[in-house]
Each structure stands twice: as C-alpha cells, then as structure tokens.
Amino acid sequence: QVQLVESGGGLVQPGGSLRLSCVASGSIFSVGAMGWYRQAPGKERELVATITSSWVRNYADSVKGRFTISRDNAKNTVYLQMNSLKPEDTAVYYCNAAIRSVSGPRDYWGQGTQVTVSS
Secondary structure, three states: OOEEEEEOOEEEOOOOOEEEEEEEEOOEEEEEEEEEEEEOOOOOOEEEEEEOOOOOEEEOOOOOOOEEEEEEHHHOEEEEEEOOOOHHHOEEEEEEEEEEEOOEEEEEEOOOEEEEEOO
C-alpha cells in the first residue's frame, strides 16, 4: 500500500530552523503535486506550501520568505526547510501527495510530525 512518512519535527527555539522530510513509498506509478499542511489545536488544517512535479511552488503568505519547499522526484520525497521559526508556527505538520498507484489516483496524507517553537 502507498504510504507517506514525515520526519524532522521537534522542539526548536524561536528564530531556529527545522527541515521536514516526507517520503512516499509503495506500488507507486507516479507522484504529482506534493505539499505541506499544518494544524494547530482547535484550528482547521491550513496549507503551508505546495510543489508540482515540475517544481512550480506556492506558499502561504504567513511563511513566504521563511520556508522553502523542494522535492526529489527520483526519491518521491518532499522537503520543507523552515527558517526563522516563530511560536505561531507551532502545529502538527502533515505531508500530502497526489499519487497514482494500482489502486488508482488519489491524495494521500502522512500521519503528521509535531513542530513546537518555544523558548
């Protein structure tokens, strides 16, 4: 079965940096757009950044200039480099990918990785 697994979350001080990774595995035919979303307690999940297979990128206004999304198509992996982190960035970060497999095309979600920005 297709699976997305995130890694790289943790506790970091304000102004610090983290790099999140998400790898897709399984019987994958192709991977389209990939992205990162986040959800804070009591709030709706929101888009952070997306990237297409041809590297067209989109960012939420709140993270522009601080976060960078990238991908390695050969490895079916997407990254999120987070710099100048703020307490408001604290959330569970989820990886998302449009994947075509033997089961057909659909969006997949990872289980999430916690990012906590605190002194």
